Amino acid sequence: NNCPDKGKMRNSYCRVCDSRAHSSDRCPTIWRCYITIKTKDKIGMPQIWCYNCGSKGHFGDECLQQRSSRTPNLNGSSFSGGNLPKSLRSQYYS
Amino acid sequence: EGVPLDDKPIQQYPWIKNRDHSKQLELSDWLTLEIKDFINYISPSIAEIEARNNAVKRLRKEITTNLWPDCYVNVFGSFATDLYLPGSDIDMVITSDSGKYCAKSYLYQLSSFLRSKNLGVNIETIARAKVPIIKFIEPRSKIHIDVSFEKTNGLRAAERIQGWLRETPGLRELVLIVKQFLAVRRMNNVHHGGLGGFSIICLVHSFLSLHPRLITNSIDPLDNLGVLLIEFFELYGYNFGYDNVILSYNPTVCYLKKEEHSYLGASNTFALAIQDPDDPSNNISRSSYDIRNIKRSFIGAFELLTNKCYELQAASYKERLGQSILGGIIRYTGKERDFEDA
Ligand SMILES: [Zn+2]
Ligand SMILES: [Zn+2]
Structure with a gap:
């Protein structure tokens, strides 16, 4: 009950992603950092699969079904529309 | 922190x-x-690759010339896909056009052949398993080898x-x-x-x-x-x-x-x-x-x-x-x- 980490969690705030799920010094952007390829070709929407329910068309982070895993996904994962190139993001979220 | x-x-x-x-x-x-x-x-290393390849070659040659001329000695698993760690086993399978080598008697024939020709030490013959195998250590390379019979799914994989x-x-x-x-x-x-x-x-x-x-x-x-x-x-x-x-x-x-x-x-x-x-x-x-x-x-x-x-x-x-x-x-x-x- 006196766990210092718990207290810290409650007050945590990340300036980088404007999130209360973690503090700035534990921000996933510290490691979720890609060397990207610059391509000019327009790409179509690829086939997307959901790690949570197994359906086609959305990523697990955006699944509307009840979460199957008992471990929480507080910060979001790589399997999210946010990880698509900008040109596809609006199409994905619409 | x-x-x-x-x-x-x-x-x-x-x-x-x-x-x-x-x-x-x-x-x-x-x-x-x-x-x-x-x-x-x-x-x-090159030496490790050679030791493995030579062990396989030697066994293949011995088995197909001095024991069963109508069989094929194939490798599958991490050895075949080049995904092995140092000290990994080699998976081998004996196949034939007739499919006859799945009979238990061949299991014992091969293990006594390996023993008599000094091709294997610490030979274990596991006949009762769902997939019967022979396990042994190839004495020159010290590599562990598993031999199964007439199972081709590993080759396809x-x-x-x-x-x-x-x-x-x-x-x-x-x-x-x-x-x-x-x-x-x-x-x-x-x-x-x-x-x-x-x-x-x-x-x-x-x-x-x-x-x-x-x-x-x-x-x-x-x-x-x-x-x-x-x-x-x-x-x-x-x-x-x-x-x-x-x-x-x-x-x-x-x-x-x-x-x-x-x-x-x-x-x-x-x-x-x-x-x-x-x-x-x-x-x-x-x-x-x-x-x-x-x-x-x-x-x-x-x-x-x-x-x-x-x-x-x-x-x-x-x-x-x-x-x-x-x-x-x-x-x-x-x-x-x-x-x-x-
Ligand atoms: Zn952050
Ligand atoms: Zn889903």
């Missing part, structure tokens, strides 16, 4: 010897370079995996890391509920084939092995719906819902299900009953890698020197290997 930065001896992380990546601006790049160093370090490796950059690197990670924790033995080689390959292959950055060609996996390794542990440690989802190939990588394909295993129970691409009614990972612990170990790997990144992000250049990120999850305790030879 209160964890002191220790200078761990290089003996535990021999791949960092003379390879300093502490000046990398991004920690994911540091980890990528460390993964490449590790792969270099554990990749077999090896061919398929060779194709995946050609068209999926990063697959070999991540598979070798995950294999070593599980091997150190003794979670890679299917006979004890662990993840077998083919299951590990399928997990990594599915992950790489469904990743948003890779399906849109926005990154080169070989430049991003570090972040991809962490995200592999993130997917299968935290997020994957083991109760509901089957890894599948139809004909390319996809998921299936367990409730619609109950023949692949109990529906909606916590268990890994991987549909065999060569036999859709077969679940490759059906004997991996220890998946709960494996999932837990993936969470541990994610936490160790990311915590090390947070710690190093806050550290000074001096404190970063000589540190290893990968060393948090991988140990290499075998005899020291010659880097230059690798």
Whole structure:
């Protein structure tokens, strides 16, 4: 009950992603950092699969079904529309 | 936060010897370079490759000329796909056009042949198993060899995996890391509920084939092995719906819902299900009953890698020197290997 980490969690705030799920010094952007390829070709929407329910068309982070895993996904994962190139993001979220 | 930065001896992380990546601006790049160093370090030397090839050649020649002229001696598994770690077994299978070598008597014939010709020591004949095999040590190379009879599914799988490796950059690197990670924790033995080689390959292959950055060609996996390794542990440690989802190939990588394909295993129970691409009614990972612990170990790997990144992000250049990120999850305790030879 006196766990210092718990207290810290409650007050945590990340300036980088404007999130209360973690503090700035534990921000996933510290490691979720890609060397990207610059391509000019327009790409179509690829086939997307959901790690949570197994359906086609959305990523697990955006699944509307009840979460199957008992471990929480507080910060979001790589399997999210946010990880698509900008040109596809609006199409994905619409 | 209160964890002191220790200078761990290089003996535990021999791949960092003379390879300093502490000046990398991004920690994911540091980890990528460390993964490449590790792969270099554990990749077999020319002498090791030759010892393995010669052992196979010798056995093939002896068996086909002096015992059974109508049989084929094939290799499959990690030896055939080049995904073996130092000290891995060689999987061999005897096949024939007639299929006659599945009879038990041949099992005993081969084991006494190996004994009389000094081709094997510590020979064990396991006749009662579902897949009867002979296990022995090839005396010159000291390599452990398993021989099975008239089972061709391993050969088909090896061919398929060779194709995946050609068209999926990063697959070999991540598979070798995950294999070593599980091997150190003794979670890679299917006979004890662990993840077998083919299951590990399928997990990594599915992950790489469904990743948003890779399906849109926005990154080169070989430049991003570090972040991809962490995200592999993130997917299968935290997020994957083991109760509901089957890894599948139809004909390319996809998921299936367990409730619609109950023949692949109990529906909606916590268990890994991987549909065999060569036999859709077969679940490759059906004997991996220890998946709960494996999932837990993936969470541990994610936490160790990311915590090390947070710690190093806050550290000074001096404190970063000589540190290893990968060393948090991988140990290499075998005899020291010659880097230059690798
Ligand atoms: Zn953040
Ligand atoms: Zn879903």
